[in-house]
Amino acid sequence: MAIGELRPERSSPAEALRAFHSETGRSLLDLLDESPVLLVFLRHFSCTFCAQALDRVSKVRAQLEAREVRPVFVHLGTPERAKPYFDYYHLSDVERISNPDATLYQLPLFGLSRTNPYLHLFNPTVVIGWLKGALFKYGIGLIKEDAYQMPGVFFFEGRKIVRAFRHRTIADEPDHLKLAGAR
DSSP states (O other), X not given: OOGGGOOGGGSOHHHHHHTOBOTXXXXXXXXXXXXXXXXXXXXXXXXXXXXXXXXXXXXXXHHHHHTTOEEEEEESSOHHXXXXXXXXXXXXXXXXXXXXXXXXXXXXXXXXXXOOHHHHTTOHHHHXXXXXXXXXXXXXXXXXXXXXXXXXXXXXXXXXXXXXXXXXXXXXXXXXXXXXXXX
8 A cells, every 4th residue: 555545544553554664665564563662753853852852762772672672763854854863863773754744643543633833832831841951952943844743652562552642742751761661
């Protein structure tokens, strides 16, 4: 099934996951069948909190892998746009799925919503996140992907979501190790 033919409302979860492939050509379903997966959905690459998520997963990657948990990222950019970000955070060899049209984000299985990013500018949680240093440490850039798409993190064992974190604000800070059962 080609991605263009995917109709989430008519597909089983397995069919839908089989339709999405990592940049190495492996289907998401195959990755889930091979090992536990921490599936991390990112916001746009110019987002301070997207960079923060990459940095945080990079810092706990060894602990995840010691538990045989594979981090897999889903992003809204092209593979070419994503590469420098993953290289910078020493994640160049992780599986990642380019999903510019956000169809994977919006599958009922994940239910990651879209929001108005300007509402977040005045959200106290976001402002506090920026004041805690996220903006100064990770910066901000030109938005090239969908700034309205919210992120999330899902821990799979086999084909089942065991734990999930759906962001309520762009500044939410999921505990990746806890989601993967490492604490």
